[in-house]
Amino acid sequence: MSRTLQLAEQLISRPSVTPDDAGCQEILGERLARLGFRLETIESGPTDFRVTNLWAVRPGTAPNGAGRTLVFAGHTDVVPTGPLEQWTSHPFTPTHRDGKLYGRGACDMKTSLAAFVVAIEEFLAAKPDPRLTLALLLTSDEEGPGVDGTVVVCNTLAARGERIDYCIVGEPTAVERCGDMIKNGRRGTMSGKLTVQGVQGHIAYPHLAKNPVHLLAPALAELVAINACGGWDAGNDHFQPTSWQISNIHAGTGASNVIPSAAVLDFNFRFSTESTPESLQQRVHAVLDSHGVDYTLTWTVGGLPFLTKPGELVEAVQQSIRDETGIETELSTSGGTSDARFIAKICKQVVELGPVNASIHKIDEHIALAEIEPLKNIYRRTLDRLEALLLV
Incomplete structure (x- = not known):
């Protein structure tokens, strides 16, 4: 059994349903501390929903101003299991079956976390004094509200003036095979809660009432048509x-x-860089106002779109995937949101790279055993390539 698989199973065994870290960050922190990482725990949130965040840093040896910092980012929390009786094996008992590792978090994203740490261990064994500064940002609030996790750490780093040059988020991004797709950006997300006012009354006397569903319908039809x-x-x-x-x-x-x-x-926009929250809000209000609807509308912007164009990080990841798997990876901004949206505010080069995402959040979540070591090796190769840039 590889060290990556052993660590992944150790993490899967912890029932870290959001926001409970269940000791996962302690397991990872102990291994990082032995490598010379400085550990900082940042807690946030109310007492009944306490979130644990870990920021771990190992400074590089590059001269001041010449160094670069690479952050591996991810989450130790998982979504609830769903009905236990529907699982073929217990979700928090790592199980091998038909060439796959089963367990909640196997794909999203405890295997990525294990691959991060083992890749770093191998990298430092070969290069004990790298110029590259290494860091990990881990949270137990990615699968939850997301307000006391990565965003809190990013705000703390920004306030302290700590620089991040590159970030790899271990979200499951592959479609059929590890490395076939990475995310180099994400769409923005914005939700709205629209309340249309009417007048309650007996359904047999509609002239004495005002039906808010009927009032909403024409405006709704126009929004759907757009x-x-x-x-x-x-x-x-x-x-x-x-x-x-x-x-x-x-x-x-x-x-x-x-x-x-x-x-x-309740509705949601997933928006490109061709739109802004303000422009979309204005259009929705214009439609509602044109139909004379009596309404209130509250907005929540969950994240802005971001894009990492091909450059040092994207090219290092692409070449690492090519060398390890022979795959020409696809760059994509599709899918939902992730904590990368917070990191992108303080780091110009962010990509997401992880396992095949077909089973995430499902009963019998799993990852192919044959894809665990290649994932770790891609991370390790990327470290080598970014370190080489500092030696030129």
Whole structure:
């Protein structure tokens, strides 16, 4: 059994359902401390939802001003298991079956964390005094609200003036085989909660009431039409067109003979760099206002779009994947959001690289055993390439 697999299984055995770290950061921190990393635990959040963050740094030997810092970033928390009886084996008992490692977090993203640490151990064994400064940023609040995790650490680093040059986030990004896709950016995310006011009344006397669902319907049809024709924006070479989707609609008292007093609609934008939160908000308000709807609308911007164009980090990762697997990796900004959106505010070069994502958050989450060492080797090769840039 490889050291990467052993460490991954050790982490999977910890039931670290968000925001509980369940000792995962302590396991990783002990190994990093033996390598000369300086460990800092940053806790945040209310007492009933306490989040643990680990910031670990090992300074490089490059002269002042000539060094670079590479951060491996990820999360130790996992989503809830779902019904235990539906799992073929216990989610927190690492199990090998049909050439796969099963367990909650096997793919998202405890194997990546193990690969980070083992890659660093191998790198430092070969180069005990690298010029490259190494760091890990770990949180137990990626699968939760995300307000007391990576964003808190990033704000702390920014306030202290600590520089990050490169960051690799271990999110599962591959489609069919490790290395076939990496994320070099992400779309922005913005949610809205729309409440349309009406007048409650008996359904048999509609002239004495005002149905908020009926009032909303024409405006809703126009918003859906904009989305259907790709009318928010056309996207660009790096991003898909902006998408608007409804997630929830609620109205009524539960009785079939009562006109509701209000209708509530939850929706979300996933937007490209061709749009801004302000431009999208203005368009939605314009549609609602044009239909004379009596409404309130609150907005939550979960993250802005970001893009890492080909450069030192992207090229180092691409070549490392090519050397390890023979694959020409695809650069993509598709999919959901990750903590990379926070890191991108303080680091210009951020990519996401991890296992195949087909089983994440599912019953019987798993990763192919044959892909664990290649993932670690890609991280290790990337370290070697970035170190070589400092020796030129």
